[in-house]
Every structure is written in C-alpha cells, then in structure tokens.
Amino acid sequence: MDNVLNDDGVLYIKSAEAFAEGRWQEAAEIYPWPLYSILIAVVQKATGAGFDIAAYILNTAFYALLAWAYVACIEALGGSRRDLLIALAFFLALPSVNDYRGFVIRDIGFWPFYMLALLAIFKFQRNPGWGAAAGWGASMIVATLFRLEGLVFLVGMPLVAFFDRPSPWCQRIVRFLQLNLGLAVAAAITLVWLRIEGMQAFLGRLNEPLMWIELLRSQISAGLGEKAASLGQIVLPKYSTGFALPAVFTILLLILLTHTVKSVGALGIAGLAFGARPSAYPHRQTQAFWLAVVLNFGILLAFVVVQFFLTGRYVMTLGLTLALMVPFGLSRAYDRWKQWRGNRPARNWPFVAAVALFLFMVVDSLFSFGVSKAYLKEAGQWLRTQTPADARIYSESTIVGYYAAKRGDEWKRTQPPVEEVVASDAALQNYDYVVILLGRDGKEPENLSGIVPLREFRNERNDRVRIFKAADILNAHTAKAAGRQSDLAR
Template identity: 25%
Template sequence: MVGIGSKFWARVLSVVVEHPVRVAFFGSLLLSLIAILGAATVGRDAAFYLTIAQTAYVHGPKAAFALFNWPWFSLLLAGTHSVTALPIELSAHLWCSLFAAGTCALLVDCVRQRSVQVAPWACLVVLAMPAFNEFRGEILREFGFWFFCTLTLWLAMRWQARGGWLRAATIHLAIVAAAAFRLEALLLLPALGLWQLPGLWVRERRLALLQFIALPLLGVVAGMVLVTATGGFSSARVAYYMDMINPSSVLASFDLLREQFANSLINKYSRDEAGRIIFFGILATMAISFVNICGPFAVPFLRGRNWQAIKRYWHEYRPFAWAAVLYLLVLLLFFIQQQFMNMRYMSFLNLLLVPALAMALQMFAQQFPRLGKALVAICLLVMLSNVVSTGPGKVQYVEAGRWMAANVEPDVPAYFDDGRIGYYAGRGYLLKKLTREAAMSPAHAGKFRYFLIEARGNEPWLTSWLAERNLRIVERFANRRGATVLVITQ
C-alpha cells in the first residue's frame, strides 16, 4: 500500500511539473465545483447582481442601469440566459468558475514563460492562496476583473516577445473588458505605459512604444468627438472614481480622518502627530491584511535571503510590478476616502505578486527540503479549507424565502432583515432603505404586513413589540447552530 501511495503521489507530481498550466485550469474548476456544491446560499453581492440580471432579461438593459450604474456583469448573465436558456444563477457560477480557472492558468503560464522550474510552484500558489481561493463558490464581478487584468498582462508579455500592431491592440481590448467589471482596471494603462516609457530613449524600442500608445490615443480622440457630439458624458460610476483620485477630495478626506482621530486622543502631542499616525497606520493595516491573505505563502519571506525574489520579480515581471505599485496607490486612496478596506479588493494585489510568491516558495524548498515538504502539505490543507465548508450555512434564508413565495402574494409589503430572503422569495434582492429599528418603529411599521427578521423569538424587546402591535410569530426557520429567521404578521 505504501508503495502504491508513493507511486500515486510521484505521478501527481510529475503531471504538475510537466503540465502546470493545465493542472491550474482544471484544478481550479474542480475547486470551484467543490465550493459551489458546499454553498447553502448566495452572497449579498451575488443576489444583487442576479436580481439586476433578471430585471435586464425581462425589462431590457435600461432597467439594469436604473438599479446599478455599472451593470455589465449582470448584462453578461442576462445575455447568457437569453441565448442558452440556462438559469441565471447557474450561468453566473459557470462564468465565475471559468474566469477563475482562466486567471489561474494565465498566471501560471506567465511564470512558465520566464522560468519553467518555478511554474509548478506558481500552480500551487494560485490554487491555494486564500486571497483568491476563499471566494470560490461565490458570484462576484471581481472574477471577470481578475481574469481580464491577468489576460492583459499575459498579452503584454507575449507582445514584448513578438511585437506586432494586432497584439498591441488586443492588450487594450482586454483592459476595456476588465474595466467593464471594475473600472480600476484602467490603472493597467499607466502601469504598462511606465513599463514601456524607457523605450522612448531607445531607437529600436520606439516602434514598440508607438504600437502600444496608438490605440489609446485613437480612443481619446474618438472619446472627445463623442463627448462633443453628445454634449457631454455622464456616469455616476466614472464620477465616483474621478472624485476618488481628485487631489483636493483626497486631502479633504484625509484631513477629516485626521481630525476625527485627533479628537479621540487625550495627549496634545499625540494630536499633533495624528496625520502621521493615520498614514502609517493605514500602511501597516494594508501590510498585515496582505500577509494574512497570503496564508502560508508568506512564510518563505521570514528568511531574509528569500527577499531576492522581489528583486527578480521587479526585473523579470516589470508589467506586474508596475501594476502592483499603482494598485497599491489605488487601495491607499480608497482607504483614505472610504475609511475601510475590503479584503476582496486587496486580493488583486496578491494576484499580481504571485510570481514573487512562487519564486520565494521555490527558494525556501531548496534551502530547507524537509520544511519545504511540510509547507507544501500545509498549503494543500489550506487549499481544501478554502473550498470545504463545515459550517451550517444560512439555510434559514432559503427556507424563509421559499415559505414567503409559497404562502404570500408577491405584492404584499414585507420587510426582510436580509435582502437574500427576498431573493429566494422571488422578489429580488433590494438594497435596504430602512434599518430594522426604523422599519419596526411606529412611523414605518404600518407599511408592512410581514416582518422577516433574525431573532430568537424570546427577547423582551420583541415580546413587548409584538404585544403593542398585536402581531405574532407564525413561522420560524433555523440552521444547525440556531441562527433563526422569524416570520411575523397578524
């Protein structure tokens, strides 16, 4: 048995070494399938996108823009449903799984083009790093953003090796496709421009620089003509991003953040340093978050010698490096403006640094063979933990929603503590306009005939409220851990 097991793992290792790109693609699909099968409900963002897609399918694209100012992912789902007749939720899972698999394969192939020996390690990184893999099974527009951004960098590396006007044009088409999912993808234009800028002083590279900038210049001219012809361009999403990078807006947000923090301090001298504390605190928070979602792949950097991987990364993967630098700046601006950081946004920075993480992992395994094997085993366990859920899931949302669909007419006004209950009730996911406290207050409680809230049912405040309004709990739905949704009506 031991011999058979050894032969099996030797064969698996041989396949990974010989075909790392294929293993990354099909391994990603398998991991996504496991995660999807283990998911009890869709996420809030997913329910929102699926509702927009259903609305677009029934009422057309204009209805989608009325719900969300950047609905291209939902329009893709609606179009897929229209062409294939697949359920919208299923088509969303298919697209996200394919985008994830494509991202993994392209990243590994980018590494393979530079170093065949590092490619298998990159395969392990893309399949196990929590930054990317903990979102498998979810429906997110980030998957399309990650895929087309990675495709852009992959195309850029191929164009660097082979040149050509058509290859240069495909780079910009990939950027446009990525921007349809998240507008931050446009940072790849200046990132790749900085990568090509040294070619301005090298005669042999000037043609390549011209190939790269020709299409963007044409796009700018066409855009100016369009704006002139239509009398202007308006998009809430574009305006939001323009305000985010506006220096005066950034400084105003930072001053507000500094003042808020300074007012919370007791010591006067600390108040004077509030700006520095905030700035370096933000950087420290981002660094800690980055390391946290790297998981075990941050371990090789505990040895100082392995920081050489960053130097190699800068020299061999310059497009990735410039994109990482600019995206770090985008994250910093977002943190200052919004005063919070979503780990999902940080994940793209980790993806851009996959080559460096793979090189450091290879160095660590060569320096410490036994520890390297142990680290690989830990990475494999992390890979499984990313997609295998042992929790009870939020099945109470599904059951409550289905009860509503079966027992209550669609036009009866109801308040949902979580919008996903409305999604599973067939009413779509609607952004909450009222908090629970506001909805249950005397000013608004009369507007609803049903209240579906998360509570145990025996809380004193709820008991007294039910008595005051002459309401009762008619049904309750709970998961294995006791998280409960109550259905309240007369």
C-alpha cells in the same frame, strides 16, 4: 459553500433578468456597470439554466481563464516546467481565490482579464510589437468594463516603456505610444458615448474617478487630521498627542498589510521571501511586475484612506500580482533546502513544513469554515411557499427578499429603515409581513418588544431572521395606545 447568493449578487441577477427581457434602462438602473449582468443574461439564454446557475457557469469559465493566465504569466517570466507545476498547484490551493467561488461578483470577471493584460505586457517587454500591445489594450479595456480601477492600469502601466534603460529614448517613446493604443481606443469609445448620451453620462459611473479624487483630497486635507485629533483626545494622553497622526497612518498601513498577507497565505509569504530577489527570475525584465505592484498598492492605499477599511476581494488584484513571485521563490527555496540538507535526514523539517502548509491551504480551499448564510435562503423560501401569493413583504435583507420572490421588489435596497416601518402604523399598513435581521448580539427594535415572531431562522453563530405578521405589530401598537389612554384616565 452554502449556495446562497450574496447581496451584490442579487443585484447582478436582477439586472441580468431585466437585460434578458429587453428592459435595458431598468437593468442599468438596478446596476449601472452592466457588462457582468449582460454576460449572465447571455449565458442564461444559451444554456436555458436559471439566472443564478448561469452566473456560476460564467464564474467557472472566468476562474479557468484566470488559472490559465496566471500560469502563462509565470511562463512569460521565464518559468521552468517545475515553476509552472508549482504555480498551478499553488493557484488551485490558494484560499483567497477559492473563498469567492460561491460569490456572484464582477471582480471575478476583472481578475482574469487583468492577468491577461499583464501577460500581454510581459510578452511586450520581451518582444515589443503591435500584437502584444493590442493584446494589452484589449484585455485591460475589458477588465475596466468590470471594474473602473482598470483605468488606473490603462493609464499607468504604459510608463513601463520608459524603464528599459538599454533602449534609446526614441525607441522608448515609440513603445510607450504602442502601449497606449488601448487608452486611445478607450478614449474614442468614451467620446462616442458622450456624443450619444450627452454630458449627463458623467452623472453615472463615468464620474466616479473624479468623485474618488475629490474624496481623497478631502480626506488628506481634513479627514485624517480629524481622525488623528479624535485619537489624541480619546485614546492618547496629552503628552503623546503628537503621535496621533503617525498612529493613524500606521493603522492604515496595518489594514493594508494584513489583507495583503491573507491574500497570498503563509506559504505564499514564504515564497515571496525567496522570490523578491532578482536572481530568482530567469527573465530579468520585471519592471512591469513591480509597476503593477506599485499601482495596486496606490489604489488600495487611496481606498483605505477614504474608507478606512478593506475587504479581501479588494486586495485580490494585488495578491494575484504578488503571487507571480511565489513559484519562483518556492522553487529557489527547494534548491536551497536540498543543498542545505545534504545527507542529513534531520534537516527534512523545512520541506515537511512546506508540505503541511500546502495541505492546510488545500483543506481551507475545499471546505468552508465561515459562517453559513443558509438561514437567509431558508427564510426566503419559507415566505415564498408558506404565505399567500399576493403577500406584501417588507424585508430588511436583500437575500431573504430575493428568495421570497413575491411581487418581485422585496429585494430592493430602497425600502425605508426597519425602525421607521415598525414604528409607524401608516407604514405597516403597506405590508403583510415584516422580516428583520438580528446579529448574534443584536436587539430587536423597541416597537417589537414582546411580540412573538411567526417564524425564526438562525445559523450556528446565532445570527437570526425573524418574520412577523404586520397585523400582530399593529395590534400591539393598538394595545399599547389603549394602555396609555387607560393610565391617563386614572
């Protein structure tokens, strides 16, 4: 972890700063899903730390809560002491969880409350009552305030009440209504909000579910067909064009499957292989677990159909849910291995392999093998200390702009594209410095060709930040224009 804020983290920090200063409307405009930013502001007020440090303190609390909730879920499913120890060790070593410990993202708030909601519903399955139902609803409402997909679980998970076959239907209906207490509270809060704000509230985040439904409908009705047609025309021979649409669906499932496997790791997959059997669970009522898996899979499938990509953090909720199987599976695998081994030391290799996988997970979690982003922070800090206090900076990077911290708006994403800025004398006159980003194989805009940057920062992959004086670019434009005039005069 190189202690550099991520792009979204800049927005949360800036929104938190606005909340702390009482600029609520501006804070909501910076990021219109405010709970995470509000909590950062609260922690900052309570500790007096910087806003970025306050965010990391908050994330540490969320990670601790997530670890506790995960182990508590294993216990609620009937886990033994050994299962709980395996669960704790597996969770603490899970790279997909630790990969985000340096990020400032609202997902880190969503995960523990989602897991607390599962814990409540597992308890409800064993001992139905209003207390567990209220715990489910409250936890899922808070989770939804971090990420809107919590609404899918708030609506879908109460259906688990109908899966309890031994219970009469009247009892199932009562339990279904109990689990919908949270949804009723959420609906009441929404109605009050609309009463205060009016229907224009639907122009913001409340309209997102309808927007996603429309995007999904559009992709299913036309978008997937267009992608299949392109695949058939460009990649497949004419005799194989009938396989284009199945190939598109295969690609979508492969994207989802790959990220899911990464989320639980190799040792997790081994645990799932043994844990996916009902006999692995001391407590057989696992309908809520499987329903959560189905809902997670449906959310991700809808997202990948619309966007055609996934990132690891989007799959974390599914990965954490599947990880509930792993301790039971590993415990069962250990018992099976002891029986198979007997008194033959030559059969120690499965245990040695499992320990090696675990140690690899620990190393992967403790040490970051990703590409460093420290060069972005270094570039921003150089701008802050080595340029005039009133310098006007155009930054293509949100992160560089945040650490430059001059006028305070360099981090905003609403600035024009860099190609437009460096091509226009009128645009360049609004800035003193121009900051551009280049990937390892990236090329500068044509208008910057031949201009020596004032400073350059790079990482080990040769990703670069180049800082130019706007005056140097303007002078180059003037020289090129004069050269063209001279050529015409000849």
